[in-house]
Amino acid sequence: MLNLNENTYDSLLILFLNSINKKLIIIPLxxxxxxxxxxxxxxxxxNLLKHLIYVVISLSVFFSIIFLKKDNLKTxxxxxxxxxxxxxxxxxxxxxxxxxxxxxxxxxxxSIQPSxxxxxxxxxxxxxxxYLSLKNINYKILYIPIFVFIIIxxxxxxxxxxxxxxYFFTSFSxxxxxxxxxxxxxxxxxxxxxxxxxxxxxxxxxxxxxILSFFLDTxxxxxxxxxxxxxxxxxGVGLGEGQLKYFIPEKQNDFIYSIIIEEVGILFGILIVxxxxxxxxxxxxxxxxxxxxxLKNTVFTLAFMTCFQAFVNISTSIDLFxxxxxxxxxxxxxxxxxxxxxxxxxxxANFTRHxxxxxNQSS
Numbered sequence: 001m002l003n004l005n006e007n008t009y010d011s012l013l014i015l016f017l018n019s020i021n022k023k024l025i026i027i028p029l030x031x032x033x034x035x036x037x038x039x040x041x042x043x044x045x046x047n048l049l050k051h052l053i054y055v056v057i058s059l060s061v062f063f064s065i066i067f068l069k070k071d072n073l074k075t076x077x078x079x080x081x082x083x084x085x086x087x088x089x090x091x092x093x094x095x096x097x098x099x100x101x102x103x104x105x106x107x108x109x110x111s112i113q114p115s116x117x118x119x120x121x122x123x124x125x126x127x128x129x130x131y132l133s134l135k136n137i138n139y140k141i142l143y144i145p146i147f148v149f150i151i152i153x154x155x156x157x158x159x160x161x162x163x164x165x166x167y168f169f170t171s172f173s174x175x176x177x178x179x180x181x182x183x184x185x186x187x188x189x190x191x192x193x194x195x196x197x198x199x200x201x202x203x204x205x206x207x208x209x210x211i212l213s214f215f216l217d218t219x220x221x222x223x224x225x226x227x228x229x230x231x232x233x234x235x236g237v238g239l240g241e242g243q244l245k246y247f248i249p250e251k252q253n254d255f256i257y258s259i260i261i262e263e264v265g266i267l268f269g270i271l272i273v274x275x276x277x278x279x280x281x282x283x284x285x286x287x288x289x290x291x292x293x294x295l296k297n298t299v300f301t302l303a304f305m306t307c308f309q310a311f312v313n314i315s316t317s318i319d320l321f322x323x324x325x326x327x328x329x330x331x332x333x334x335x336x337x338x339x340x341x342x343x344x345x346x347x348x349a350n351f352t353r354h355x356x357x358x359x360n361q362s363s
Contacts, residue, residue, distance in 0.1 A: 017101075020066065020353055023282045026122035027275055028062065028330055028345040030339070034272065035331035038260050041240040042252055042333075050110075054335035058342035066353075070295070071163030073350050077343075081121035087114035095159075103159045113336035115156050115164050116327075121151060122345040123171050123301050130179040131294035153196075163312065163324030165221070169193055178297045204360050224248045225258035225317045229266070230351060257317040276310040276329070279303060286352040294300035295351045302344050314320060336349075352361040 032055060039051055087105065091114055095102040106109045120146040126145040133141040149172050157165045161229060173189045225237035228244040231237065242262040248255050259268040287296045306329050313328040315321035329344070 001307075020349055021172050021282060021286045023284065024279070024345070024349045024352060026067075026150070027279045027282070028169045031272075032059070035328075035333075037239065038263070038331070039333055040243060040254060040258060041263060042259070043244065050335070051333055051338075054338045057098075057335075058338040061339060062342040062346040065343065066349045068350060069196035070351060070353070073347065074128060077121040077124040077347070078128065080216065081118065081125045081148075083156075084121060085151065087112070088118065088152065090116075093167070100160060101159050103161055105314060110335060113161065113334075115161060116334075116336040116340040117252050117343070118152065119171075119305070120302065120347055122148075122168065123175065123305065124174055124176050124298055124347065127179075127294060127301060131233050134179055134293070142250065143300055149295050161325070163326050166197070167172070167305065167309065167326070169196060169340065170178040170308060173299060174301050174304060175297065178300065179293075196233040219323065221249045221255065221325065222316070222319045224257045226319060228255075228258040228262040229318065230267075232262040232265050232269075233310070234267055236261065236263045236268065239263050252328050254323055254332075255317050255329055256316050256332050260331075272312060273310075280307045283348050283352065290352065299348050299351050302348050306341070306344060 025351065036055065039048060042048075068076070072199055091102065091105050098104065103113050103115055105114070109196075126149065129141055129145040133139055149168070153165055153168055156168065157260050177186055177191060215352050224244055224247055228242065228248065231244060232242075236242075240263065242259060244257045244262055248258065252259075257269065257272070260272065280303040284288070287299040290296050290299075309326050310329055311320055312326045313332070316326075317325050327334055329341045330338065
């Protein structure tokens with residue numbers, strides 16, 4: 001009897017593993033270990049133990065999400081979204097400031113950034129209601145995600161956090177286009193995007209100064225970042241041997257890419273750049289076999305926005321984009337970012353699994 005149970009368990013485990021595209025697990029794990037080794041060389045400047053605790057928690061969340069049923073995961077993410085909106089409201093009134101931005105709250109000695117954690121649940125929530133609207137041919141349903149979107153955008157823009165605001169606007173626009181697919185709607189979104197950007201730039205002195213300094217002059221931290229990349233050359237100066245990392249502000253977050261290249265070289269940096277679009281390609285290709293539009297569009301948006309954030313972070317390091325504070329997904333230092341992408345990567349792996357669920361009953 002014991003052997004039968006063991007054989008049954010082994011068979012179920014094998015079936016479960018075969019239902020997942022292994023690349024959607026290997027790529028995130030590769031990124032998180034790249035981050036650990038990079039941050040290890042910054043041990044004297046950061047709390048590496050705290051980061052490792054977050055890594056363990058994030059990996060636990062990542063694998064737990066993969067094992068959930070798709071229906072249960074969707075329900076959980078929708079409820080979690082509203083809990084995070086409450087945290088955003090709390091942050092708006094009682095959060096503490098760092099460098100002029102009120103984005104964090106303290107919880108048992110740990111700092112939490114709700115605007116990071118809400119990314120995955122927001123995309124899932126908005127995609128679900130667009131799917132329901134299309135399925136039921138009832139566009140009044142869209143008032144719900146639009147209302148939630150406006151609340152979140154208002155709370156984040158007032159932190160202020162221009163880059164994360166643009167992340168949410170871009171993800172909402174992408175989902176809208178994937179479901180509606182009309183040029184007129186795309187033009188309307190583009191107009192509101194430009195209007196929103198213009199308003200933020202003119203009303204927020206901090207954002208305006210950053211953008212003006214980007215176009216008029218190269219900041220000291222970006223200059224140091226480029227010097228670190230130049231010094232690294234093709235193969236780098238060696239892990240832990242970089243010296244410019246001690247002078248670059250926010251090196252563990254905004255400019256971690258330049259630290260990686262200084263120590264292990266441009267060739268390894270190209271590999272990291274390649275991993276994100278590879279992840280998008282694998283996620284898109286795997287989701288193409290799904291027969292449900294909600295799953296397809298949600299997976300694509302989650303993977304695309306991961307590439308979007310990585311592009312913004314890396315572009316900052318090489319002076320192609322204004323410094324934003326956006327971390328490099330699953331690489332940069334910070335618990336909120338790790339947990340956020342544990343949810344995102346876990347959701348992509350879960351939604352692309354071959355599993356019977358209510359989603360698969362109709363497209």
